[in-house]
Amino acid sequence: MAFPRPFPALMLLFVTVVGTLGVSVAQRPPNILFILADDLGWNDVGYHNPTMKTPNIDRLAEEGVKLNSYYMPSICTPSRSVFLTGRYEIRYGLQHGVLGHYQRRCLSLEEVTVAEKLRERGYATHLVGKWHLGFYKDGCLPRQRGFDSFFGFYLGAEDYFNHDSTMQGHHGYDFRRNEDDVSRQYLGQYSTNLFADEARNIIRNHNPAQPLFLTLSFQAVHMPLQVPKQYSDIYNGVFGKNEDWKIYAGMLTSMDEAVGNVTRALRESPMWDNSIIIFSTDNGADAKFIGSNWPLRGAKATLFEGGVRGVGFVNSPLLHPEVRGGMTNGLIHMSDWFPTFMHLAGGLPTLDKPLDGFNQWDTISRGMASPRHEILHTIDSQALRPVDRGREKWSTNPYFDVFTLAAIRVGDWKLLTGPAGNDSWIPSPESGYEVINLKKLYGKVVRLYNIPNDPYEHDDRADEYPEVVEALLKRLGEFSQQTVKPNYPGVIDVIYGNPDLHNGVWAPWG
Ligand SMILES: *[C@@H]1O[C@H](CO)[C@@H](O)[C@H](O)[C@H]1NC(C)=O
Ligand SMILES: *[C@@H]1O[C@H](CO)[C@@H](O)[C@H](O)[C@H]1NC(C)=O
Secondary structure (H helix, E strand, O other): OOOOOOOOHHHHOOEEEEOOOOOEEEEOOOEEEEEEEOOOOOOOOOOOOOOOOOHHHHHHHHHOEEEOOEEOOOOHHHHHHHHHHOOOHHHOOOOOOOOOOOOOOOOOOOOOOHHHHHHHOOOEEEEEEEOOOOOOOHHHOHHHOOOOEEEEEOOOOOOOOOOEEEEOOEEEEOOEEOOOEEOHHHOOOOHHHHHHHHHHHHHHHOOOOOOEEEEEEOOOOOOOOOOOHHHHHHHHHHHOOOHHHHHHHHHHHHHHHHHHHHHHHHHOOOOHHHEEEEEEEOOOOOOOOOOOOOOOOOOOOOOOHHHHEOOEEEEOOOOOOOOOOEEEOOOEEHHHHHHHHHHHOOOOOOOOOOOOOOOOHHHHHHOOOOOOOEEEEEEEOOOOOOOOOOOOHHHHOOOOOOOOEEEEEEOOEEEEEOOOOOOOEOOOHHHOOOOEOOOOOOOOOOEEEEOOOOOOOOOOOOOOOHHHHHHHHHHHHHHHHOOOOOOOOOOOOOOOOOHHHHOOEOOOOO
16 A cells, blocks of 8 residues: 655755764664554563563564663543653543543644644654544544554454444443544454554555555454454463453464564665664553563553553664664654654654653664653542542642642652542463562552552652652642643543444544
């Protein structure tokens, strides 16, 4: 599939960038393959946990640069919006919850996406896989948000083979090429294979004269637990009779095979010498389900490291040889890809709204210090508030309402406020460890950790360092001034959003 579009004259001029030794090198905008895994936990890749068979991911990571302090929102919708906008989710109301089937909301149409900006620079832009940024009206759909083509599904989760889901008693299909071609011919085929084949075809058919931006957003390894049996069978000897874990691990291995297929197509193409592969999860593994963030604390939908510190790496011939095979500990956040990609595409354009991201190309490709010293993990004023509020001594501070769910990292320190969610350490079964549930400290909602010294968040230092707590509460207070109200309609459109009105398909109705 080629999507010809006018090639801006500017693109024909080679952009000059300053190379490693201060030497000018002519550099065309690189091809970017961004691979996003869904709910993949810290402990779910072979290079963190040898039980998991992910040889392709491991090899790409070992030959590239691992992002060891890589952060993102703790759930799907905000993680994807932060990736596309380079801006924190609090700025456009996506900080609360994930997008539901009947909700009249989507990524604010006032936000600019990195796909739009790369397209302006002459890139072909494709999205393969999960969207989850809204579909209630046409303007919300991927091709209205900067992508030339879309092949995948709009919702957050569905059946991997039948590509359907049921909500409030209504059942609908959700799988298509672009908007109108609801591709029923894929019924029965596993989504990981379909997305890999599509991405591979895009790469093989691409005109190398035009730069490529391909986002491959897997359904795997989000619930439900489904995989062709050949993959779960690989784990028969490992997880014994634990069928759920066998399936989960099989989903991982099948996604790894897909990553191998797609990256091999890129590496074998004439584009490879000017290409960048980024592999990223969207948030931590889900504790209610399966998957492991061990030894990190917490899980998806919590602001502990298990929810917000994710697996990621970059592999590219454009990395300086000395950084290959290593890792960076520099703070990197999901919002950093926007300015990083724009830098690679010839420079950051003038934008109406400020970005929260930083250009991390020198951090990743040359081992320089990260320009980032702070991460707002989130502020969600609509999250449930702790029940017992009696004994929190910070409750009267003038800066920030500590019963609100929030977390911020400044330098080495991380402050969490509000409800903890699942704050356990949750191992995978083969490790032989038990889930570690802490006795609840009722009334305690402010927690402070020194992350480089205590990456697993064992030692709350809030009582020892009140001046740090105060400084971080002040900073949260400043961010809460910049926060817009969560766009999370309580009333849902079960009537008009009902797939029965749209030929049995989840489709725009607004
Ligand atoms: C990878 O490619 C091989 C060969 O084309 C194919 O048999 C296999 O199903 C592909 N795997 C996935 C997960 O797409
Ligand atoms: C967290 O999730 C794990 C796994 O589902 C469970 O065993 C544990 O009891 C949960 N802990 C809390 C505090 O909710």
